[in-house]
Amino acid sequence: MSENYKFFNHKNCEYFPCHKTNKPEEFNCLFCYCPLYALGKNCGGNFRYTDKGIKDCSQCLLPHNKNNYDYIMSKFQDIIKVASEKE
Template identity: 55%
Template sequence: MAEAQPTEGTARYRFFNHAACEFYPCHDMPPEDLNCLFCFCPLYALGPACGGAYRYVGEHRDIKDCSACTLPHRRENYDYLMSRYAEIQKLAAPPAADA
């Protein structure tokens, strides 16, 4: 049996716009495309491997600045973000027991 593919009308879980947020809009992009679902980007923890537009700032260049990145906020990137969760899960895994 083929799995039903979500459509714009049935996949509401893929997009959320929070226009009442005190920080809205947080990025310069069309409001109808600004997806707030991943407000705090889950890819942040992947550092340079996140795939987004970032830069390191600060005296020691140790602060990741993602303010110019719209990757997690674009409606079409939901599947990309979800495809990266295995990498994030590895980062969050408990340390292996000492043998």
Template identity: 60%
Template sequence: MSYRFSQNRACEFFPCHKVADDSKFNCLFCYCPLYLLKKDCGGNFKYSENIKDCSFCLIPHGENGYDYIMEKMEEVIKRCGE
């Protein structure tokens, strides 16, 4: 389904993470909406001082990334209202 996948090969950073097969690299969530969930996002991240480093996380760019993020969006919306 096209609304679940978008790719921008013209982007100067494509792909922004090292992957084995960039034909399946999804750019739809270029900036991950789960970032604000901090440690509860479920991704592969680390903190460097007080900065969340998501450069090792491929969840938003993977084949099931859309479904994973949509499952977490209720929590994102809830936290935005706090």
């Protein structure tokens, strides 16, 4: 079975690539906005918090790595838990 659904490269996007990369042909745009952001320090990505406490993901390529689809999908139960706690 094909796994083409795990990767989307939108070279025509005016923001492409939104993060610096030396492999633009492998840049995955599928998760344009990272679904793991809400997990805070538990997202698994390369982030930092600014002096004002804002999560800065500008150096993170985790959702844009063509091999990380399965990792992101494995975190959806954690995302659901975070969302349900806030309601």
